[in-house]
Amino acid sequence: AQKITQTQPGMFxxxxxxxxxxxxxxxxxxxxxxxxxKQPSSGEMIFLIYQGxxxxxxxxxxxxxxxxxxxxxxxxxxxxxxxxxxxAMYFCAMRGVNDYKLSFGAGxxxxxxx
Amino acid sequence: xxKVTQSSRYLVKRTGEKVFLECxxxxxxxxxxxxxxxxxxxxxxxxxxYDVKMKEKGDIPEGYSVSREKKERFSLILESASTNQTSMxxxxxxxxxxxxxEAFFGQGTRLTVV
Numbered sequence: 001a002q003k004i005t006q007t008q009p010g011m012f013x014x015x016x017x018x019x020x021x022x023x024x025x026x027x028x029x030x031x032x033x034x035x036x037x038k039q040p041s042s043g044e045m046i047f048l049i050y051q052g053x054x055x056x057x058x059x060x061x062x063x064x065x066x067x068x069x070x071x072x073x074x075x076x077x078x079x080x081x082x083x084x085x086x087x088a089m090y091f092c093a094m095r096g097v098n099d100y101k102l103s104f105g106a107g108x109x110x111x112x113x114x
Numbered sequence: 115x116x117k118v119t120q121s122s123r124y125l126v127k128r129t130g131e132k133v134f135l136e137c138x139x140x141x142x143x144x145x146x147x148x149x150x151x152x153x154x155x156x157x158x159x160x161x162x163x164y165d166v167k168m169k170e171k172g173d174i175p176e177g178y179s180v181s182r183e184k185k186e187r188f189s190l191i192l193e194s195a196s197t198n199q200t201s202m203x204x205x206x207x208x209x210x211x212x213x214x215x216e217a218f219f220g221q222g223t224r225l226t227v228v
Contacts, residue, residue: 032214033214035216037219043202043222045206045222095214100164100208101159101172102157104149104158105156106155107156
């Protein structure tokens with residue numbers, strides 16, 4: 001079974017600054033994928049970024065980057081140059097290669113201040 | 115544009131009613147999921163299906179059942195709604211192509227049981 005831990009219930013960040021959202025995980029799967037999703041107040045879940053456990057490079061997608069430290073079992077999301085539209089809840093999730101489902105953390109609410 | 119569509123954004127039902135939440139995806143995905151989202155708990159898996167007429171219990175299946183008669187449609191059924199089932203319900207789908215891929219989500223159904 002997978003376990004995802006997000007220890008920051010809420011964070012404030014100033015517009016144009018970077019913010020790091022923490023995520024640690026635990027799994028017995030030899031191969032797995034890590035995901036970050038954004039959920040604005042409207043409720044839909046938006047896929048942001050993916051990191052495979054055997055990927056050599058940290059994943060990046062525009063202003064999103066994933067700081068993957070496999071030995072520490074952490075997969076932190078970095079949002080650079082924050083914008084007001086980044087205010088949302090962010091979820092870390094993972095799926096093992098032998099598993100059908102995504103397991104989620106409790107989420108972190110990010111509020112961007114002007 | 116790929117899509118997962120849930121039949122209702124908001125529902126209000128009475129205690130004891132039988133409730134149907136419908137989800138349709140147009141991506142020909144094998145896997146479909148029902149999650150429940152509550153503050154501080156993240157997303158918890160209720161049921162999932164990896165093929166037509168196949169279903170598996172997730173982490174919190176009590177009080178729920180599901181139906182998957184066609185590949186594109188996955189229904190969640192609350193046999194006798196109770197107030198502790200007031201929550202946000204999210205449907206998702208994903209492919210099973212031998213690689214770990216992201217799940218796509220519907221817009222969510224906010225269910226209130228009174």
